Amino acid sequence: MITQCHACSKQLKLSEKMLVSIKKLGPGKTIRIKCPGCEEAIVLDSSLLASGKGGSPPVTEKPSPPKQQVKPPSPPDISWLEEGVFDQDDVIEDVPLALILMEDSPHRDSIIESIEGIGYKTEVVKSSKEAMEKMQFVEYSAVVMHSQYEKQNLRTSAFHHYMCDMNMSRRRFIFYTLIGPEFKTLYNLQALAYSANLVVHEAEIPYFNVILRKAIPEYEELFGPITEELRLQGK
Numbered sequence: 001m002i003t004q005c006h007a008c009s010k011q012l013k014l015s016e017k018m019l020v021s022i023k024k025l026g027p028g029k030t031i032r033i034k035c036p037g038c039e040e041a042i043v044l045d046s047s048l049l050a051s052g053k054g055g056s057p058p059v060t061e062k063p064s065p066p067k068q069q070v071k072p073p074s075p076p077d078i079s080w081l082e083e084g085v086f087d088q089d090d091v092i093e094d095v096p097l098a099l100i101l102m103e104d105s106p107h108r109d110s111i112i113e114s115i116e117g118i119g120y121k122t123e124v125v126k127s128s129k130e131a132m133e134k135m136q137f138v139e140y141s142a143v144v145m146h147s148q149y150e151k152q153n154l155r156t157s158a159f160h161h162y163m164c165d166m167n168m169s170r171r172r173f174i175f176y177t178l179i180g181p182e183f184k185t186l187y188n189l190q191a192l193a194y195s196a197n198l199v200v201h202e203a204e205i206p207y208f209n210v211i212l213r214k215a216i217p218e219y220e221e222l223f224g225p226i227t228e229e230l231r232l233q234g235k
Helices: 016-023 106-117 128-135 158-165 188-193 202-232
Strands: 002-004 011-013 031-034 041-044 097-101 121-124 142-146 175-180 198-201
Touching (some): 097 106, 097 128, 128 158, 175 202
Parallel strands (some): 142 175
C-alpha cells in the first residue's frame, strides 16, 4: 500500500508488517513514522485501510512553535556613579548611635573622632541622669564612659549600676566601653569583672580607633550568632 507525506509529497510504501499494525489500531489510536524525505512525523490510523487504496491522507505533525523567551528587566541606572548624586530616599538613615559620658577634653574629642570614624553617630550628655533618661527612649549601639565621670568610685556610679542592672534583652545589643587609669586595655577578664564589653587605659585613647576596629568585630563574631538567635526567639 502506498501513502503520501503531507509535508513533502513523497510517496511511501507501507510494509505488510506496518499494515498489520495499523489494522490492529483501535478507535482514536495512531502510529507515527518518520518521513525518509523530510523527516517530518507522519500520523497513520486505521482509516488508511478504509478504501484499500490509501484511505484518508496521513497527517504530518507540524513542529511546535518556538517558545517565547521572557524578556529580563532592564539593568539599573548607574549614572549617579560618575556624578556622585543619587536620590535622597536611597540614603541609609539607620546609623548606629553611641552615647559618650566624658567631661569636655581633648580625650573626649579623640574618642568622638574615633567612634565616628567607624560609622557611628555620637551623642554627648551633661550628666549621668540625662544619659539614663535618654536611654529610656533611644536605642544606643554603643556606650562609652570614663570611670571618673561621676566624680566617684565606679562601683558606686549610678549610671554604671544602671548598665549592670539593665535587662539583657537590651543590654546584649549595647557595646559598653569603660575608660580610665585603672584599666588594662583589651583585658577581657577585667571587662567581664566590670560587666563591660571593653576596657581601655586612658593612655591608649590616641589608639582608640584601632582598638575599636579590633574589639567590635571580635565581639560580633563571638556573640553575634547568639544574640541574633535570641532576638528571633523574642528573648
